[in-house]
Amino acid sequence: MAVKGWIEVSDTYCKGCELCISACPQGVMELDMARLTPKGYHPAHTFKEGCTGCAICAIVCPDAAITVFRETTKAVPVPA
Amino acid sequence: MPKELWKGNEAIAEAAVRAGLEAYFGYPITPQTEILEFLSRRMPELGRSFVQAESELGAINMVYGAACTGVRVMSSSSSPGVSLMMEGLSYIAGTEIPAVLVNVMRGGPGLGNIAPAQSDYNQAVRGGGHGDYPRIVLAPASVQEAIDLMGLSFDLAEKYRMITMVILDGSVGQMMEPAEMPALKEIHRKGFDWATDGAMNRERRILSSIYLNPYDEEKTNLRLLKRWKDVQASEVRYKEYFLEDAKYIVIGFGTAGRVALSAVREARAQGIKVGLLRPITVSPFPHEVLDQLTGQAEAILVTEMNMGQMLDDVLLTVRGRVPVEFYGRPGGVVPFHDEILNEIHRLTSGTLAVRTDPRESWLTRMTAAS
Amino acid sequence: MATENLVYERPEAFTEMPTHYCPGCTHGVAHRLVAEVLEEMGVVNKTIGVAPVGCAVFAYNYFDTDFVEAPHGRAPAMATGIKRVLPDRVVFTYQGDGDLASIGMGEIVHAAARGENITVIFINNANYGMTGGQMAPTTLPGMKTTSSPNGRDVETQGYPIKMSEMLSTLEGTGYCVRRSLHDPKNIRLAKKAIRTAFETQVRGLGFAMVELLSTCPTNWGMTPVNSLKFVEEHMIPAFPLGDYKISDAIKQIKI
Numbered sequence: 091m092a093v094k095g096w097i098e099v100s101d102t103y104c105k106g107c108e109l110c111i112s113a114c115p116q117g118v119m120e121l122d123m124a125r126l127t128p129k130g131y132h133p134a135h136t137f138k139e140g141c142t143g144c145a146i147c148a149i150v151c152p153d154a155a156i157t158v159f160r161e162t163t164k165a166v167p168v169p170a
Numbered sequence: 171m172p173k174e175l176w177k178g179n180e181a182i183a184e185a186a187v188r189a190g191l192e193a194y195f196g197y198p199i200t201p202q203t204e205i206l207e208f209l210s211r212r213m214p215e216l217g218r219s220f221v222q223a224e225s226e227l228g229a230i231n232m233v234y235g236a237a238c239t240g241v242r243v244m245s246s247s248s249s250p251g252v253s254l255m256m257e258g259l260s261y262i263a264g265t266e267i268p269a270v271l272v273n274v275m276r277g278g279p280g281l282g283n284i285a286p287a288q289s290d291y292n293q294a295v296r297g298g299g300h301g302d303y304p305r306i307v308l309a310p311a312s313v314q315e316a317i318d319l320m321g322l323s324f325d326l327a328e329k330y331r332m333i334t335m336v337i338l339d340g341s342v343g344q345m346m347e348p349a350e351m352p353a354l355k356e357i358h359r360k361g362f363d364w365a366t367d368g369a370m371n372r373e374r375r376i377l378s379s380i381y382l383n384p385y386d387e388e389k390t391n392l393r394l395l396k397r398w399k400d401v402q403a404s405e406v407r408y409k410e411y412f413l414e415d416a417k418y419i420v421i422g423f424g425t426a427g428r429v430a431l432s433a434v435r436e437a438r439a440q441g442i443k444v445g446l447l448r449p450i451t452v453s454p455f456p457h458e459v460l461d462q463l464t465g466q467a468e469a470i471l472v473t474e475m476n477m478g479q480m481l482d483d484v485l486l487t488v489r490g491r492v493p494v495e496f497y498g499r500p501g502g503v504v505p506f507h508d509e510i511l512n513e514i515h516r517l518t519s520g521t522l523a524v525r526t527d528p529r530e531s532w533l534t535r536m537t538a539a540s
Numbered sequence: 541m542a543t544e545n546l547v548y549e550r551p552e553a554f555t556e557m558p559t560h561y562c563p564g565c566t567h568g569v570a571h572r573l574v575a576e577v578l579e580e581m582g583v584v585n586k587t588i589g590v591a592p593v594g595c596a597v598f599a600y601n602y603f604d605t606d607f608v609e610a611p612h613g614r615a616p617a618m619a620t621g622i623k624r625v626l627p628d629r630v631v632f633t634y635q636g637d638g639d640l641a642s643i644g645m646g647e648i649v650h651a652a653a654r655g656e657n658i659t660v661i662f663i664n665n666a667n668y669g670m671t672g673g674q675m676a677p678t679t680l681p682g683m684k685t686t687s688s689p690n691g692r693d694v695e696t697q698g699y700p701i702k703m704s705e706m707l708s709t710l711e712g713t714g715y716c717v718r719r720s721l722h723d724p725k726n727i728r729l730a731k732k733a734i735r736t737a738f739e740t741q742v743r744g745l746g747f748a749m750v751e752l753l754s755t756c757p758t759n760w761g762m763t764p765v766n767s768l769k770f771v772e773e774h775m776i777p778a779f780p781l782g783d784y785k786i787s788d789a790i791k792q793i794k795i
Contacts, residue, residue, distance in 0.1 A: 152568025235621025
């Protein structure tokens with residue numbers, strides 16, 4: 091099963107440049123055309139399931155606007 | 171300390187070292203190169219920084235960088251090199267940090283020559299770099315005075331967070347005279363609360379000369395002027411010779427003032443009531459004492475090794491109350507004392523009038539003589 | 541959010557101020573990588589940055605370190621002055637191509653020749669961004685700018701200057717590489733290079749420069765995404781990525 095992750099995009103920093111959208115390997119990001127940041131940009135967001143928390147969006151983000159999280163995978167004890 | 175025989179340029183360098191110079195950045199140019207050469211040996215000997223920069227632009231910006239950390243730093247150059255440093259000087263002024271620059275002036279404009287001159291007075295005193303900024307300018311007339319002023323230059327630069335320039339002509343830089351050097355002091359970094367020396371256990375600091383908002387820049391300009399008023403009130407320095415009963419006043423700085431002193435002494439021996447005012451701070455200019463002297467004077471003679479630059483400061487103070495005459499030797503020529511004595515005799519003739527521009531009659535006499 | 545879930549967050553070496561850079565400009569990526577490296581090395585509180593003149597003139601607003609702002613092109617000279625009197629601090633310049641390769645050519649060459657222990661981050665985006673997209677020494681042949689409106693004519697306007705290649709010829713240069721910021725893989729490689737360049741400094745191994753091929757979407761007249769493609773398709777062939785000089789001592793550094 092794929093690792094589950096999620097991101098938070100800061101309205102303070104995001105400028106809607108779309109670099110994260112084209113870089114996202116899962117294709118789960120787009121600009122949120124329903125919202126504007128205080129500076130007047132449509133911010134990026136995930137619009138569907140599938141984020142793995144790979145952080146590639148954060149790596150290409152020129153504004154350090156993205157915080158990335160990933161569900162912790164607990165080690166399942168192997169039966170003896 | 172006993173007196174020793176010191177060459178002007180080397181004395182300046184050693185005096186700076188003894189005043190706590192931590193870093194020197196320079197570039198060779200005659201007639202100041204001995205400062206660079208001397209410090210290339212002396213600074214590493216003491217574990218201090220010396221860099222021969224790629225250009226005067228490089229040198230002054232190394233000074234700028236080191237000055238941002240709050241250490242005592244200087245450069246030296248001669249006229250064409252100082253012109254190249256004007257960019258850095260303006261930035262240093264705008265950043266409000268202390269730095270010392272020595273200009274051993276030579277004949278100009280352009281490449282000019284390497285003979286002693288005082289033709290960078292306006293560049294030093296009025297600014298030279300872009301923007302509106304005051305700076306302190308000291309003008310020694312002897313090796314001893316140059317030594318004494320080096321320590322003062324760092325003190326003033328730090329006290330007022332301002333550039334201090336020491337301007338002298340090539341003859342003071344090149345001459346050898348007996349002089350007394352102060353003791354070598356240990357360096358104590360002062361930990362200024364503006365210095366960018368790494369934000370250890372404190373808020374970070376930024377040093378820049380940029381104020382994008384014009385109102386902030388205006389405020390900065392006014393702050394600089396207010397600080398300059400303090401400098402004017404407290405830091406004016408000059409030497410007075412035979413002025414108490416003088417009816418005729420000679421004014422000259424640096425070497426021109428020194429040559430004038432010989433002429434004044436001789437005139438005194440001839441019974442002429444003449445005295446000499448020799449500004450040591452040409453910026454701030456000693457307007458107040460000159461104002462008082464104007465009250466007792468029948469005529470004033472300004473003598474410089476240029477085409478009349480300090481003359482404008484004198485005219486500003488005298489404001490047409492008494493005749494002001496000018497005698498200059500530009501282009502790298504040093505006047506002889508008898509030339510100035512002749513001028514003193516002209517002062518006493520009683521036929522002088524107040525003129526708009528004293529350079530005119532001087533130019534007529536100069537061109538007629540040649 | 542629980543910290544154990546955290547994969548990536550904005551580096552603490554950044555201040556809270558949003559940058560003034562245009563959307564999609566890779567200056568921001570370069571800034572972030574420097575901030576991350578300073579943080580990872582634990583040197584934020586002993587770093588002094590030197591900002592240039594150009595788009596990065598306000599770099600001092602974004603890093604949580606001491607900063608000074610240099611005259612155009614003079615950052616390596618200022619950095620020299622700082623580093624010489626404070627040799628135990630970390631000193632870096634951040635310069636664009638107009639600043640470093642044109643007006644500041646003398647300063648950068650001699651800082652490298654002297655082997656100054658400073659780190660230089662060199663942003664090559666083939667034009668003067670701040671003044672509105674004029675021709676830079678790095679502008680590609682044929683590339684249109686506001687001061688080469690018919691495309692850079694090499695007959696009259698010369699050829700691009702390859703700084704990494706030039707500086708790698710100097711003995712004082714310890715580390716000199718060219719990287720690109722056009723995709724995640726190359727950004728990772730750029731970060732590693734920046735880390736090595738700072739490690740070079742703290743070990744006193746000489747002058748270190750990382751040239752970063754960057755974008756200027758606004759002045760290139762392209763979307764940010766197309767700008768990255770332009771870097772890949774046009775800039776990399778003209779400015780090949782690679783290690784132009786890594787001294788033997790620096791090769792031993794393990795990161």
